[in-house]
Amino acid sequence: MGQKPKKQPKAEKAKQNSAVKGNNATAKAQPAVKTIQSIEKTSKFEYIVVNIISLFLFLAFGYLAIMSFLQTSVIDPAKYSSEVILYQNDIVSLNLLFTAIFFIIAFAFKKKYDFFAKINIRFFEIGLAVWVLILGMTWIFSVTSIPAADSQNIFEAATKAAQDNFTPFYDGAKFYNKDFYQGYSYFNFYPFQLGYVLISEFIYSIFGTKSSMPMQVINVLSLATAYFALARITRLVFKRKSIEFFVIVFLAVCFQPILLCTFVYGNILGMSAAIWASLFLIKYFQTGKYRWMAPSLALLLLATLAKYNNLIYLVAFVVMLIVHTIKMKKWQSVAFALALCVACLGSNSLVIVSYESRADVELAKGLSQVQYLDMGLTESYMAPGWYTKTGLNTYLENKLDNKAADKASWKSIDAKMDNFGSDMGKTFDFFSKKILSQWNEPEFESIWVSKVKTHTNPVDGGIGKAVYEGSLGQLLSLHFNLNIQIVYLLFAAGIYLMFINKKTNICTMLLPLAALGGFGYHLLFEGKSQYVLTYIPLLLPVAAYALNTILEGDYSKVKEFVSKINAKVVKKEKVN
Numbered sequence: 001m002g003q004k005p006k007k008q009p010k011a012e013k014a015k016q017n018s019a020v021k022g023n024n025a026t027a028k029a030q031p032a033v034k035t036i037q038s039i040e041k042t043s044k045f046e047y048i049v050v051n052i053i054s055l056f057l058f059l060a061f062g063y064l065a066i067m068s069f070l071q072t073s074v075i076d077p078a079k080y081s082s083e084v085i086l087y088q089n090d091i092v093s094l095n096l097l098f099t100a101i102f103f104i105i106a107f108a109f110k111k112k113y114d115f116f117a118k119i120n121i122r123f124f125e126i127g128l129a130v131w132v133l134i135l136g137m138t139w140i141f142s143v144t145s146i147p148a149a150d151s152q153n154i155f156e157a158a159t160k161a162a163q164d165n166f167t168p169f170y171d172g173a174k175f176y177n178k179d180f181y182q183g184y185s186y187f188n189f190y191p192f193q194l195g196y197v198l199i200s201e202f203i204y205s206i207f208g209t210k211s212s213m214p215m216q217v218i219n220v221l222s223l224a225t226a227y228f229a230l231a232r233i234t235r236l237v238f239k240r241k242s243i244e245f246f247v248i249v250f251l252a253v254c255f256q257p258i259l260l261c262t263f264v265y266g267n268i269l270g271m272s273a274a275i276w277a278s279l280f281l282i283k284y285f286q287t288g289k290y291r292w293m294a295p296s297l298a299l300l301l302l303a304t305l306a307k308y309n310n311l312i313y314l315v316a317f318v319v320m321l322i323v324h325t326i327k328m329k330k331w332q333s334v335a336f337a338l339a340l341c342v343a344c345l346g347s348n349s350l351v352i353v354s355y356e357s358r359a360d361v362e363l364a365k366g367l368s369q370v371q372y373l374d375m376g377l378t379e380s381y382m383a384p385g386w387y388t389k390t391g392l393n394t395y396l397e398n399k400l401d402n403k404a405a406d407k408a409s410w411k412s413i414d415a416k417m418d419n420f421g422s423d424m425g426k427t428f429d430f431f432s433k434k435i436l437s438q439w440n441e442p443e444f445e446s447i448w449v450s451k452v453k454t455h456t457n458p459v460d461g462g463i464g465k466a467v468y469e470g471s472l473g474q475l476l477s478l479h480f481n482l483n484i485q486i487v488y489l490l491f492a493a494g495i496y497l498m499f500i501n502k503k504t505n506i507c508t509m510l511l512p513l514a515a516l517g518g519f520g521y522h523l524l525f526e527g528k529s530q531y532v533l534t535y536i537p538l539l540l541p542v543a544a545y546a547l548n549t550i551l552e553g554d555y556s557k558v559k560e561f562v563s564k565i566n567a568k569v570v571k572k573e574k575v576n
Contacts, residue, residue: 043327049319050504057512058495060519061539064439065488069095072481073383073441073529081452083445083528085383085437090481098482099489103550110551116241124248125231129224136220136258140213143464144456145262145449147212152176153186154193155264158200159209166359181392188364188400189392191352195305196266198351211456212264219261219268226272226537227251229279234541236282237507246544253483254540255476256533259446259467263530270307271534273299274514281317282507284336285324293336297343304344305351309531312517314344319513320506327506364400367391369525374409376434376525377416383437384430385527434527439519442480444533447473484536491539494546501549511538 069092076084147155156176157168168175172183187194200215207214234247261268277299284292300317303310321337324330356363371391380386391409398404420427451468459465466472495512498504518535522528 043323046323046327046506047504049323050506050509051499053509053513053516054495054499054504057516058492058499060516061488061495062492064435065485065492067436068440068485068488069099071436071440073437075441075443075445075448080448083382083386083448085386085441087433087436095482095485099485102482102486106547106551113242113551116245119241119245121235121241121244124245125228128231128248128252129228131252132224132227132258133220135255136223136261137217138463139258140216140220140262142462143262143450143459144213145216146454146456147264148453149177150186150190150193151212151264154197154200155212155215157187158197159204161197161201161355161358162205162209166355166361169355169359169361169363182396184396184400185361185363187355187366189366189395191363191366192308192348194351194355195308195348196269197355199266199269199302199306200264215264216261219263220258222269222272223257223261226257226268226275229272229275230537230541233275233279233282233511234544236279236286237541238503238545240548243541243544243548246547247540250487250540250544251537253479254537256442256444256446256480257537260444260449260530260533262450266306267530267534270303270310271537273303273306274310274313275511275538277303277313277317278510278514281320282510285320285507288328288330290332293339297336297340300340301343301347305347308348309518309521311344312521313514314340316510316513316517320510323506365402367395368402368406368409370406370409370413371395372525374412374416376522376527377413377420379430383433383527385434386437387526387528391526431523435523438522438527438529438532440484441529442484443477443529444536445528445530446533447476449530487536487539487543490543490546493550494542494544497546497549498542503545508542512542514538 069090071090072088074086074088076082076086146152153168153176160167167173169185169187171185171188173185175186177186181189203214203218230251231244231248234244238244257268257271277296280292280296280299284290284296296317300310300313303313317340318337321333321340325333325337352363371394374394375388375391376385378385378388378390380388390412394408394412395405398408420430447467455464459468463472467476498508515535515538518532522531
């Protein structure tokens with residue numbers, strides 16, 4: 001027999017009705033965006049894994065958020081071409097003032113929240129892509145930057161290979177910067193670059209070999225699609241128009257990747273492909289439909305060919321697929337993880353073998369990650385852990401013998417670890433400066449990569465001159481500094497808010513995990529601020545979630561507290 005339900009007190013019933021009305025009003029103001037149907041299932045294992053990841057993210061980016069208010073890393077103007085980093089103390093009061101102004105404006109916008117009920121968010125998604133295309137094309141054709149250093153080696157090899165000329169692959173041949181490599185082919189040191197050479201060769205064979213502009217255009221197109229995909233990912237994982245709108249705004253003012261489009265390297269293309277691969281993986285997680293696996297694999301493969309460091313995404317994918325396997329009890333997920341590993345790790349080797357066959361040459365295996373670790377633990381004239389010839393010299397001294405070079409590098413690493421262990425103050429100083437020189441250099445070398453190079457047309461006016469030496473450059477510098485403070489602050493807050501609101505899962509944490517991987521990798525291995533730039537856009541969906549959550553917060557207790565203080569002040573004034 002069922003028990004007769006107890007009669008609900010009138011006060012409690014009225015309170016519940018009021019809450020329902022409030023929720024209905026919010027729903028009316030912000031209808032749920034149309035997205036794919038998700039499979040919802042909770043898992044203790046998933047909860048533990050994603051929240052361990054959250055903890056490390058909160059510690060890393062919480063530290064960056066605090067330090068971004070206290071100091072800024074900049075390239076020394078007196079040694080600009082040499083990338084020497086200076087650590088400048090900020091005026092904290094001004095940083096706090098600008099941050100307060102940002103939130104005042106944000107709360108003022110809260111009054112217009114019914115705006116989201118009326119807008120077509122797809123219009124803003126397309127508008128974002130068009131905005132990036134316009135800015136990017138304007139920038140690259142204004143400065144007409146010519147490749148140098150590694151990008152010139154890649155440009156030379158790709159354009160010549162497109163004409164069946166493989167001179168850059170031969171030791172002792174006439175190729176760019178050959179004296180720097182003591183006559184050895186560049187690809188005896190960095191064969192992993194052949195993935196991007198292959199992509200570039202294909203583009204140059206279609207659009208011509210006289211200029212690097214086709215690949216710069218590809219960079220702009222890739223970035224526009226990457227920003228579009230990030231907006232879509234935000235829609236998929238948070239399912240709110242307001243959050244997607246905020247991420248579109250954040251992306252629209254994230255100018256550094258746009259400026260980096262002059263850099264003829266795999267950074268932008270690789271980032272774009274990896275973000276799209278993430279989008280399709282999230283669709284697989286949410287729907288369980290296998291059709292999303294193929295595009296995710298193909299795009300992650302492209303991402304690792306364009307930039308080998310994008311294996312960081314592979315690690316993030318594999319971690320989340322293992323969690324998904326245990327959560328959903330689907331062996332297909334772990335099989336897909338294995339397929340990703342085989343495809344991404346094996347494809348680069350196939351490309352190298354292909355070029356060896358075409359050039360009729362056998363390349364050395366190149367610098368290993370051990371040499372990059374040794375470099376990352378070495379003091380550099382630029383900043384701690386930035387580029388030095390440490391790895392290159394070790395490799396040359398051992399006559400391009402990997403085993404001998406690795407043995408020498410491990411010996412060097414052991415000595416450095418002993419030094420770090422004997423002086424913890426020096427260790428903290430080294431790694432804190434290494435972190436801040438990369439993540440707290442708000443320009444991320446996005447202007448530097450073109451400013452220090454030669455240009456097809458002299459930059460004696462227009463946008464290029466204004467950015468390099470004029471007021472527009474100063475305005476951008478101010479914007480970058482203030483913007484990165486807000487991004488780090490909101491991202492750290494977003495990780496915390498997602499934890500307490502139980503929003504952390506394999507979908508919401510996929511991109512942050514990739515960013516954490518980038519943070520950890522460049523903490524130990526070779527670092528540069530331009531290397532970490534491609535992780536900054538990955539922080540923006542969580543930052544947008546944080547801003548939306550803060551604006552929708554219930555501050556009734558705060559208002560009540562302030563009212564009491566005001567009442568006491570008024571009462572005291574009356575008594576006096």
